[in-house]
Amino acid sequence: MVTFSRNGIHDFNMASRKAEEAAWRRYEATKWLESQVGPLGIPNQPTERELISCLRNGLILCNVINKIHPGAVPKVVDNPVASQSLTWDSQPLPAYQYFENVRNFLVAVQELKIPAFEASDLERDSVDMGSASKVVDCILSLQSFQELKQINNGNGPNKRIKSPLRMQSASRMHSKSTAAYPSEACRRLDLSVTLEKTLPVESNSQQQEDVAESMESLVKLLVDRMLDSKENIDGNILANLRNEHLDPIKLFNQIVTSCGGEKLPKKFAGLSLVLKDTTKERSSSPPHSTSSTKPSAPECFKCRRACIGKCTCNQQQLLEMQKKELLDLKALKSKIKSEFEEMQTQFQRFFNDLGSQVQEMSANALGYHKVVEENRKLYNMVQDLKGNIRVYCRIRPSFRADTKNIVDFVGENGSLFILDPSKTLKDGMKHFKFNRVFGPTASQDEVFKDTQPLIRSVMDGYNVCIFAYGQTGSGKTHTMWSFKWNIQGYGDQLSVP
Numbered sequence: 046m047v048t049f050s051r052n053g054i055h056d057f058n059m060a061s062r063k064a065e066e067a068a069w070r071r072y073e074a075t076k077w078l079e080s081q082v083g084p085l086g087i088p089n090q091p092t093e094r095e096l097i098s099c100l101r102n103g104l105i106l107c108n109v110i111n112k113i114h115p116g117a118v119p120k121v122v123d124n125p126v127a128s129q130s131l132t133w134d135s136q137p138l139p140a141y142q143y144f145e146n147v148r149n150f151l152v153a154v155q156e157l158k159i160p161a162f163e164a165s166d167l168e169r170d171s172v173d174m175g176s177a178s179k180v181v182d183c184i185l186s187l188q189s190f191q192e193l194k195q196i197n198n199g200n201g202p203n204k205r206i207k208s209p210l211r212m213q214s215a216s217r218m219h220s221k222s223t224a225a226y227p228s229e230a231c232r233r234l235d236l237s238v239t240l241e242k243t244l245p246v247e248s249n250s251q252q253q254e255d256v257a258e259s260m261e262s263l264v265k266l267l268v269d270r271m272l273d274s275k276e277n278i279d280g281n282i283l284a285n286l287r288n289e290h291l292d293p294i295k296l297f298n299q300i301v302t303s304c305g306g307e308k309l310p311k312k313f314a315g316l317s318l319v320l321k322d323t324t325k326e327r328s329s330s331p332p333h334s335t336s337s338t339k340p341s342a343p344e345c346f347k348c349r350r351a352c353i354g355k356c357t358c359n360q361q362q363l364l365e366m367q368k369k370e371l372l373d374l375k376a377l378k379s380k381i382k383s384e385f386e387e388m389q390t391q392f393q394r395f396f397n398d399l400g401s402q403v404q405e406m407s408a409n410a411l412g413y414h415k416v417v418e419e420n421r422k423l424y425n426m427v428q429d430l431k432g433n434i435r436v437y438c439r440i441r442p443s444f445r446a447d448t449k450n451i452v453d454f455v456g457e458n459g460s461l462f463i464l465d466p467s468k469t470l471k472d473g474m475k476h477f478k479f480n481r482v483f484g485p486t487a488s489q490d491e492v493f494k495d496t497q498p499l500i501r502s503v504m505d506g507y508n509v510c511i512f513a514y515g516q517t518g519s520g521k522t523h524t525m526w527s528f529k530w531n532i533q534g535y536g537d538q539l540s541v542p
């Protein structure tokens with residue numbers, strides 16, 4: 046167990062942790078660079094000097110950025126001799142070469158909105174001052190850029206690339222996973238989980254939502270602040286994060302003051318109160334108590350007895366009400382049942398009457414059809430008896446007054462006498478016999494009515510033919526027209542059998 050205090054051991058531990066983190070980041074950067082451009086010729090876990098000496102000529106950096114974003118550095122100055130001189134102790138490279146490559150690389154990095162470093166960070170003198178961390182940051186940002194580009198199907202990220210550590214920390218807060226990132230810095234970010242656990246469980250849902258929202262914003266702010274100034278953060282604060290007995294309010298104020306020196310946003314005011322309440326309850330409750338709001342045993346017993354009595358009384362009333370409702374329901378059920386039976390009887394009677402009526406109608410319909418059939422047969426039999434071939438004569442009226450009519454007599458029984466005036470009475474008299482003779486005064490309706498029965502026979506399925514015969518202008522068309530017009534008006538009568 047490590048005890049944190051304001052002494053030399055604490056400073057030593059903090060420095061050790063920082064060195065460990067820096068080494069891990071160099072390892073990640075080296076591993077990624079080798080995956081992009083092949084072996085770098087340096088150890089897997091290089092020192093700052095080894096890494097900087099490798100990158101100093103800018104050749105590897107230009108090749109890497111051209112690989113993840115082709116054309117980022119249009120012209121890369123390559124010197125085979127210099128390329129092989131990768132170690133720090135090798136012969137110095139021409140200044141113009143690495144300066145141009147590095148300058149072009151930094152321009153490309155800024156265009157891609159990736160955190161850059163100073164060209165002087167690759168110089169020999171500045172290595173010992175720990176400035177290699179900016180170079181490592183830049184390389185890890187390039188790695189993040191490549192990953193985002195792959196996620197976006199080849200398109201570069203729209204937003205500015207943040208520090209890779211910050212990005213992973215943010216995703217870590219969402220997943221609440223403790224094994225996603227082995228960095229010591231990220232382990233400290235678990236403060237968010239600790240703070241959330243201190244929220245009072247008795248608060249109502251609205252308050253919990255507000256607190257959760259505030260907590261989330263607070264944690265984001267804290268993470269951003271800590272990462273922005275992780276190099277300058279007070280070591281005591283980081284040590285206090287692991288101290289369980291520390292007042293969270295003090296710790297919270299300490300962190301914010303250390304990071305930015307700013308006051309807390311207004312939205313975190315409620316959180317401070319909640320944290321205060323929580324701290325008070327935690328301090329007042331017994332050390333091994335599982336719940337700070339749990340009442341003592343006698344109080345609990347009294348409360349329970351009162352509750353049981355109250356519940357029993359309510360249940361009794363509820364039972365009585367339900368019994369009464371049950372009786373009402375039973376009465377209603379018997380009433381509905383009797384009404385239903387009565388209605389059933391009425392329906393039975395009604396359907397019986399209906400059935401007898403339908404049977405009667407069916408019998409009548411059957412008789413009706415028989416009668417109709419018989420009527421049809423008799424009707425056509427009458428038509429047959431009248432004669433299958435009937436000859437009618439129609440005398441057209443004379444149009445000229447001086448014309449002498451040769452028709453001498455028209456009989457009711459179809460007799461027609463014609464007298465030729467140029468001959469004697471005996472020779473000039475002609476007698477004709479028709480089924481019927483229509484005189485000059487006979488109307489169209491009169492002609493039609495005599496042939497109407499034949500139309501009905503047509504409808505009954507018998508073959509009927511009506512034609513007119515006579516000389517030109519004798520009135521054939523005129524007479525046939527009477528059938529046409531009357532048949533049209535006869536439609537209603539045809540439907541009647």
Ligand SMILES: Nc1ncnc2c1ncn2[C@@H]1O[C@H](COP(=O)(O)OP(=O)(O)OP(=O)(O)O)[C@@H](O)[C@H]1O
Pocket residue numbers: 440441442485515516517518519520521522523524
């Ligand atoms: N009974 C009638 N009463 C009054 N006008 C009639 C009568 N019969 C025929 N006519 C008239 O006589 C004229 C000639 O009749 P219609 O055209 O029917 O003769 P048609 O025998 O059909 O002649 P065609 O053989 O040349 O066709 C018509 O103008 C017609 O209106």
